[in-house]
Amino acid sequence: MRNKKQLLLEQLDQKLKPFRKTEMVLVPDRGWINTIRTALNMTMAQLGAKINITKQGVKRIEESEAKGSISINSLKEIGNALELKLVYGFVPKDGTFDNLIDIKAEKLAKKIVLRTNQNMTLEDQGIGDENIRKSIKELSHEIKREMRKSLWD
Structure with a gap:
């Protein structure tokens, strides 16, 4: 189910579609x-x-x-x-706001998972490459769903 923030972003993407x-x-x-x-x-x-x-x-x-x-x-x-209308706005560089959030969420998830794995590896408890990829993907989806403010740090 989409939350309110996701719905707002979808509506914003739709409004900006002509300007992409x-x-x-x-x-x-x-x-x-x-x-x-x-x-x-x-x-x-x-x-x-x-x-x-x-x-x-x-x-x-x-x-x-x-x-x-x-x-x-x-x-x-x-x-x-000049009897002209000023058009002013911002459009995501890579397509949509959804895309932008995907990229930011994956980057943040990767940072968190790799840092955690590094600490676990030092304690001889590393999780391996496949599990790292899976953890990054899952955490990325969670970060995106929650729209964490930390996306923008």
């Missing part, structure tokens, strides 16, 4: 504002007039976007002035 292929979208060197403004054949002065700033102000905004230091509010403001 966004790694193909690269931010232009001069930023989106400059690229779109130029493509629309709009001058800095014209854009500045729409948001009540000078063309030098527009230049500073475009430069700050290109450097990655622009605020989300500034992006929204420019988007509204």
Whole structure:
């Protein structure tokens, strides 16, 4: 049975599904504002007039976007002035949140099992490779099911 957290993650993955292929979208060197403004054949002065700033102000905004230091509010403001919608979010690098949690859970389980086995081996009670793999798999499922906070340490 799925718990509430798993259900929330599944819903989040479903909502983000359309954005998974966004790694193909690269931010232009001069930023989106400059690229779109130029493509629309709009001058800095014209854009500045729409948001009540000078063309030098527009230049500073475009430069700050290109450097990655622009605020989300500034992006929204420019988007509204250009009658565009700002799309903002995070998408897991390796597919889904479920995938991300699987990877983290396995890594944590492996760390725990190997550390425990090392201590047991020192006491001549090691469990062997097959049992280690089985223990990692079982612990990984348990960690994922419980959504332990230690996943993120």
